[in-house]
Amino acid sequence: MIRICIILFMGVAFAGALAAQSRPPAPTKPVDGVRILEVLPSKLVVGEEQEVFVRVRYDLESLEEAQLNLGFNTTGSARFRVFAKELVKKGEGEIVLSARVTPRDWGELVFFQAFVSLGEPNQPPPRPAPGEKPAPRSGRPGLAVDHVPIPLASKK
Numbered sequence: 001m002i003r004i005c006i007i008l009f010m011g012v013a014f015a016g017a018l019a020a021q022s023r024p025p026a027p028t029k030p031v032d033g034v035r036i037l038e039v040l041p042s043k044l045v046v047g048e049e050q051e052v053f054v055r056v057r058y059d060l061e062s063l064e065e066a067q068l069n070l071g072f073n074t075t076g077s078a079r080f081r082v083f084a085k086e087l088v089k090k091g092e093g094e095i096v097l098s099a100r101v102t103p104r105d106w107g108e109l110v111f112f113q114a115f116v117s118l119g120e121p122n123q124p125p126p127r128p129a130p131g132e133k134p135a136p137r138s139g140r141p142g143l144a145v146d147h148v149p150i151p152l153a154s155k156k
Helices: 002-022
Strands: 033-040 050-076 079-101 113-119 144-149
Touching (some): 033 113, 079 113
Antiparallel strands (some): 033 050, 050 079, 113 144
8 A cells, every 4th residue: 555655656746747847948037237336435424515436237138228326315214316327238337326415324223325226217208288187107116226335424
């Protein structure tokens, strides 16, 4: 009886393995990516406007062209305002984005951060004809994002 159960179990397992091998592989979508490599200066002074340079590596595969956005959480601890934008072409590359920002200290548990997103280029919506409602924006999510905390120093 035990032999029959073992043989039956092995037969079912073998048949399942063959069925899994005979399926074609699932199609893969292109993968986009973005990574912040460096932020200069490496330490910012709270409340003082400073020029910040952010070196970014990107890999764009899903579109012919996309937009890199550089933002900082200057208006809210979890809200990022975009300070710089740059169009990039399909493929891999590195770029330095810069912006003048005034860092804020959000307290012990929340860091001041640089944020970079890779997404579809922002196109202004078409202007509606008189009496027509404006077209809704697409609201599509970004293709890739990265963010890093930036150490802060107090004003002297």
